[in-house]
Amino acid sequence: MNLPSAEVLRHIVDVHCHPTDAPEGVSDASMERLEITICAMSTMPSDQAKVRSLALRYPDKVVPCFGYHPWFSHLISTESTPISKEDHYRKLFFSESVHIKPNDDVRLEEQLQLLLHALPDPRPLSAIIDEVRRNLVEFPSAMVGEVGVDRVFRVPVDFFASPRVLTSFHIPLSHQLAVLRAQMELAVELGRSVSIHSVKAQQATIELLGDMKQKHGARWNKISVDLHSCGFSAQSWLDVEKKHENVFLSLSTVINHKHANHRALIAACSPDRLLVESDYNDINMCTLRTWQMINIVANVREWPIENDDAWTDDPYLSQPGEEWGVIRRLEQNWIRFKNGRHPLKQTRKEKKRPDYQSEDSENEKLDR
Structure with a gap:
């Protein structure tokens, strides 16, 4: 697949990689060749500093994203008091929410002992939030990510081994949600956008979004939320889109192209909520993978793809119209996502209340 010129590529954002x-x-050579903007996600203890370093080296190309992925949430303790390593993992993996089959006790105990030997001491959630906070404060344009929930993931003995040896243990959803909620609360507090992973946890994700909106109101709408490599059904997405003015949808060929509903999602999504991503770990492939997703979006929405000759930065084309192509539309979506401050729709009851304070006045108060 032929890529466009650097003049066109500089308008493309890979919102999740x-x-x-x-x-x-x-490598520096790879980053020098990169001609798009990337949102570089962190997920685990070891890569928070790596993302930080990459953003310091290439501030014009990298939007750093700091947070802890649900696959590593078992490394975090949500207890209010210190807890031993064995007590933490035993309590987590043998919780009431974990269904243990009869006669599995011996096998599971053996797996637990393997994990106790391989896994580190848990870190308090408060320490994790302090770390993410420091990184976000250092980088005013940074996002929170990748965070989320995953009901399929099984804990491996060694995440970096090849092949991985998986245990029978899942991380309880309640624990994942506690870690996710704390990071999202920080995002709201600091006014930062969030990139969310949600696998087989659609209802839990929707409920959390609803809780955040109910709790924070206009402050919630001040940030943007991306459901990355979204696997929702088209109808479920439409329900989310209707209830949340600040939630966007991004898709990747790595994940979504495997599922038949990704084209239906693209067709159903409001044109100003679509984003694209590579979800790739090889920086040399991020541009191509993002470009492939752009072509799929253009095909489904029947939007033209700007070529080198047709591209223009004419200010008279600053408003969306029939002449806008897929790259310009996605670029404007990214700008909306990055800027946040989405208008909060009034309910019928609020419109009737004479003392109702609009979202504009509330936002003004928040900015004082």
């Missing part, structure tokens, strides 16, 4: 996860790291 993992370059610091590559075993060989991220």
